[in-house]
Amino acid sequence: MNDVNILILGASGRIATSLIKFFRLETSHRLILLSNFTEKLPHYEGYTYYKVNSLDFKEIKNICFKERPEVIINAAGYTDVDKCESERNTAWDLNVTLAENLASISRVIDSHLISFSSDYVFDGLKGPYTEDDKQNPINFYGRTKHGMENACLYNLNTSTVIRTNCIYASEAKGKTDFIRWVLYKLEQGYGVEIVEGQFCNPTYTEDIAVVVNKVITKKRYGIYHAGGPDWLSRYEIAVTTAKVFSLDETLIKPIRLNQLNQSARRPNKGGLVNLKAVTDLGVKFTPLESGLMTLKQSMRDSRFTFVLKGN
């Protein structure tokens, strides 16, 4: 497929940051970037920027109708799982109503709509899950993601839903994730209590960018699971992180599920089987240890650049 016009919503987010980096370095696609915080985005020649809130559906419709992108990537989302329990209206508007609007817009302007979902659409009784397993969310975030999947897949033939989980990124832009949180605590010498019984497959965001690009170039619709190759408990992920970064793993204390104090329930045996993305798209997912080594190197490089600039 030739270069395409791709519109990305929520462009300052973690997954969007990796997408933008990947598209700029590996493709010649033209990007139209929508964000509340365009001033925080790297500005590249040939890209178009709109400062807009993802909840401003009218303005988003105007921009989409003006730009008529071949592909719309919805990387905006209400991603704080615990806050979703109390901020239900905003969470529903951002995670579901936005998707409904984008599916309608995409039908009119013939766009390929790509959205992100989560293993939290499942109940966690028998993970890791395949694309064919039945959703049964156990918290409000999961219900919004289930609602989003239905809004996209039932209303638009040219819709792709990419489910992922426990992401970690080489570029954070001030945002955090589970692995960066563990790193921060251990580097400061703080003890952390991490649950043993919750399983997922940590996913390097640059692999998600590869999946998205394959889905665009191969014109694939439906559901794809983008999850890393290691199925691990949160405790095991934290210990692996400590080992790779040569930090004190004795600071990590395993705790049981019933000792967790979170507003939202989490699936226990969550996680995603990535076989369809591997075989149909030809994606090779990064093992956790290799991803952590790359992360370590990129953190070293950015500290080095910072010191040089500081001088």
Ligand SMILES: NC(=O)c1ccc[n+]([C@@H]2O[C@H](COP(=O)([O-])OP(=O)(O)OC[C@H]3O[C@@H](n4cnc5c(N)ncnc54)[C@H](OP(=O)(O)O)[C@@H]3O)[C@@H](O)[C@H]2O)c1
């Ligand atoms: N993080 C994970 O581990 C994970 C796992 C599975 C699925 N996902 C899904 O992947 C998608 C992207 O996740 P992410 O982790 O990259 O998200 P993120 O870093 O939290 O960024 C989401 C973006 O959504 C916009 N946004 C957030 N709250 C908003 C609000 N109240 N009003 C208006 N806009 C708001 C912001 O974009 P702008 O300010 O740039 O407009 C924000 O940067 C989401 O749909 C998420 O549910 C994430």
